[in-house]
Amino acid sequence: MIGFIGSVFSPWYHWSGRGNPANNCCINVATYGKGGRFAMTDRGEGALRRSADALEVGPSAMRWLGDRLEISINEVSSPPLISRMRGTITVVPEAVTRVELPLTQDGAHVWRPFAPTSRISVDLEAPGWQFEGHGYFDSNFGTRPLEQDFSYWTWGRFPTRDGAACFYDAARRDGTNLDAAIGFDSQGRAKMIDAPAAKPFKRTLWALRRETRADDGFTPRQIKPMLDAPFYSRSVVETQINGEVVQGVHEALDLNRYANPVLKPMLACRVPRRKNWG
Known part of the structure; x- marks a missing residue:
C-alpha cells in the first residue's frame, strides 16, 4: 500500500510537468x-481529500x-487481472518514531520512518486474502523528481x-553516495548502526541489478518475488x-532506466488516469 500526492511513478504526472502534485494522486x-x-489509478485534484488524520483519494x-x-480499499486492478479490489487493512504501530533522514544534502528528499515495527490485519474481499502479520509504515517527501537527483x-x-x-x-x-544503516528498537528509538557493506545478488527477470547489506561470506x-518492472524491483530477501x-x-x-521516455507509455497501461473522483 502506498498513498501518493504527486505520484512519482505516474507517466501522467511526468507529462503534466509536475506543476500540481494534488492533481496526480x-x-x-x-x-x-x-x-x-x-x-x-492516477486521479485528479477533485478526488483528493486531506485532514490532520486522513488521506482520501477517490473511493479509498x-x-x-x-x-x-x-x-x-476500493480500487480496480490493472491488466491482466482486471477486477474490483475491496477491503480493509489495519496497521497498529508498536511505536511511532520522531526521526527523519534527509536523502540529499539540501533536504530536497526526506525519508520518514513512522513505524518501523507494526502489526497488520488484512481483510480483503477475495478468497485467501485474510491474514495477520508483521507490518511497517513509512513515508517519503520530495521537492524534485527522483531521477533528477539519483541514478540508482x-x-x-x-x-x-x-x-x-x-x-x-x-x-x-x-x-x-548515501549509505545509511539505521536500527530501531521496540520503542521506536533510532540509532545509526555498524553494518556490513552492500553485496550484489541475483538480477531480476528484467536484469535489474540488486544489492543489499550482508556479512562477509554470505x-x-x-x-519471494513481489513486483518486477524494467526499472523497479520489490521482493522478500534473506541476508545476514x-x-x-x-x-x-x-x-x-x-x-536511469526510469528516465527513459520509452517507458512512460508502457507505464500508462498499468497506471490508468481518472480525472475525477471515481
Missing part, C-alpha cells in the same frame, strides 16, 4: 502470489483511529531480534547482518 495497492493484483482512504491506521538506489527493511534494521543506499547525481538471496540471518522487504530502483 493515488492509493496504490499490490497483492502477491497466486491471484495477486495491482492497482495504481487512510485514516488514523486512535492508536491505529485503518486503510479502506536500494532500500531494505529487515525485522531483527531487537526490532528492525533499515538500509538506504543510493548513488546521487552529484557523485556522492550471499543475499530472493525468497552482524551474524543474524534475517528476511525482509527489499527494493531496487534504477532511475
Whole structure:
C-alpha cells in the first residue's frame, strides 16, 4: 500500500510537468502470489481529500483511529487481472518514531520512518486474502523528481531480534553516495548502526541489478518475488547482518532506466488516469 500526492511513478504526472502534485494522486495497492493484483489509478485534484488524520483519494482512504491506521480499499486492478479490489487493512504501530533522514544534502528528499515495527490485519474481499502479520509504515517527501537527483538506489527493511534494521543506499547525481544503516528498537528509538557493506545478488527477470547489506561470506538471496518492472524491483530477501540471518522487504530502483521516455507509455497501461473522483 502506498498513498501518493504527486505520484512519482505516474507517466501522467511526468507529462503534466509536475506543476500540481494534488492533481496526480493515488492509493496504490499490490497483492502477491497466486491471484495477486495491482492497482495504481492516477486521479485528479477533485478526488483528493486531506485532514490532520486522513488521506482520501477517490473511493479509498487512510485514516488514523486512535492508536491505529485503518486503510479502506476500493480500487480496480490493472491488466491482466482486471477486477474490483475491496477491503480493509489495519496497521497498529508498536511505536511511532520522531526521526527523519534527509536523502540529499539540501533536504530536497526526506525519508520518514513512522513505524518501523507494526502489526497488520488484512481483510480483503477475495478468497485467501485474510491474514495477520508483521507490518511497517513509512513515508517519503520530495521537492524534485527522483531521477533528477539519483541514478540508482536500494532500500531494505529487515525485522531483527531487537526490532528492525533499515538500509538506504543510493548513488546521487552529484557523485556522492548515501549509505545509511539505521536500527530501531521496540520503542521506536533510532540509532545509526555498524553494518556490513552492500553485496550484489541475483538480477531480476528484467536484469535489474540488486544489492543489499550482508556479512562477509554470505550471499543475499530472493525468497519471494513481489513486483518486477524494467526499472523497479520489490521482493522478500534473506541476508545476514552482524551474524543474524534475517528476511525482509527489499527494493531496487534504477532511475536511469526510469528516465527513459520509452517507458512512460508502457507505464500508462498499468497506471490508468481518472480525472475525477471515481
